[in-house]
Amino acid sequence: MEGFQLPHRFFKACVLSMCLFFLLQGTGCGATGFEKIKTINVGAGSFSMPEPTGATNADLRSFYYRPANWTADRPIVVVMHGFKRNAEDYRDAWITYANQYNLLVVCPEFSESKYPGVRYYNTGNVSDTDDETGNLQPKENWIFPVIDRIFDQAKIRSGAAGENFALYSHSAGSQMVHRYVLLNKETKAKKIIAANSGWYTMPDSQVAFPYGIKGLPLNAADLKAAFAKPVTILLGEADTKSNADLRHTPLADAQGENRFERGQEFFALAQKKAAQMGAPFNWRLVTVPGVGHNEGKMGEVAAKLIAEDQ
Numbered sequence: 001m002e003g004f005q006l007p008h009r010f011f012k013a014c015v016l017s018m019c020l021f022f023l024l025q026g027t028g029c030g031a032t033g034f035e036k037i038k039t040i041n042v043g044a045g046s047f048s049m050p051e052p053t054g055a056t057n058a059d060l061r062s063f064y065y066r067p068a069n070w071t072a073d074r075p076i077v078v079v080m081h082g083f084k085r086n087a088e089d090y091r092d093a094w095i096t097y098a099n100q101y102n103l104l105v106v107c108p109e110f111s112e113s114k115y116p117g118v119r120y121y122n123t124g125n126v127s128d129t130d131d132e133t134g135n136l137q138p139k140e141n142w143i144f145p146v147i148d149r150i151f152d153q154a155k156i157r158s159g160a161a162g163e164n165f166a167l168y169s170h171s172a173g174s175q176m177v178h179r180y181v182l183l184n185k186e187t188k189a190k191k192i193i194a195a196n197s198g199w200y201t202m203p204d205s206q207v208a209f210p211y212g213i214k215g216l217p218l219n220a221a222d223l224k225a226a227f228a229k230p231v232t233i234l235l236g237e238a239d240t241k242s243n244a245d246l247r248h249t250p251l252a253d254a255q256g257e258n259r260f261e262r263g264q265e266f267f268a269l270a271q272k273k274a275a276q277m278g279a280p281f282n283w284r285l286v287t288v289p290g291v292g293h294n295e296g297k298m299g300e301v302a303a304k305l306i307a308e309d310q
Helices: 008-024 087-101 146-158 172-183 220-227 259-277 295-308
Strands: 043-049 060-066 076-080 104-109 165-170 191-195 231-236 284-288
Touching: 043 087, 043 146, 060 087, 060 146, 076 087, 076 146, 076 172, 076 295, 087 104, 087 295, 104 146, 146 165, 165 172, 165 295, 172 191, 172 220, 172 231, 191 295, 220 259, 231 259, 231 295, 259 284, 284 295
Parallel strands: 076 104, 076 165, 165 191, 191 231, 231 284
Antiparallel strands: 043 060, 060 104
16 A cells, blocks of 8 residues: 555564564574574573563563473463562562463563653553653553563463463552553453552543543443453452552542552442443452462462463
8 A cells, every 4th residue: 555654663573573483493584693592491591582662672581480391282371570570589489380380480571771660561651651641652652562472472482382371460560461451452361360450540431541541542342352351350358558659649549548449449340331331241350368469479379260270
């Protein structure tokens, strides 16, 4: 089509994917000096991948653990870290669960240099600020597609068969993931678990982003696609502290006084909205008695939930 041009970031992502394929075959991408891309071997390790999203063009690093008995038909679990950006610690915490349930765990590191602040990580660079005063960014600059690209890399590097992909997130990672659910129409994940988010983008067209969806390029079909995804909202029943680590603004506090209340409100509003639209609703709410804002204990429950469906 004369005059048609693909967005730069989309074109770059396509080229990177093609390069990845050829590199894994041991060839180059029309250039010399490339080495065969590192595979995911048994045990703990890391790999880096080209990634066009973010504030810089730096590669994205992921930490992984592959159990000795893991086979190509077993799940790949992408685990999203919290605000400390401590992907390696999350990987280490999941080694026990990986061995127990035979899961390949991949923990991407959304570094502060590449994904600075709440804007680029928690809220996905949808706006140029992390509050309701910002300006909407071009959709091709939103970071959400990185999740499926991480899975694609893990699948190719590990030799996985099929699309046995689960996504788990906690705290700040859960903020990014529930927005991925709402705003990224497609997903390769067969199970999505969002645990203990601090505050939410509610499916409310009367409230501006990031607290609602007012002003976003979403239509009824997009919302129906979001409600049809295999989502578990996982909440610690003791995650009720209201301290300095929790966002307190009028619009955040309108969601509830603490993480437990806010998560319940998010689920209830999504369920109500789906019913009003006559849309299938494939989400579920799971609460964990006696557990607060504790990634280790929430991760233990999440790993069990993932394994139950295998």
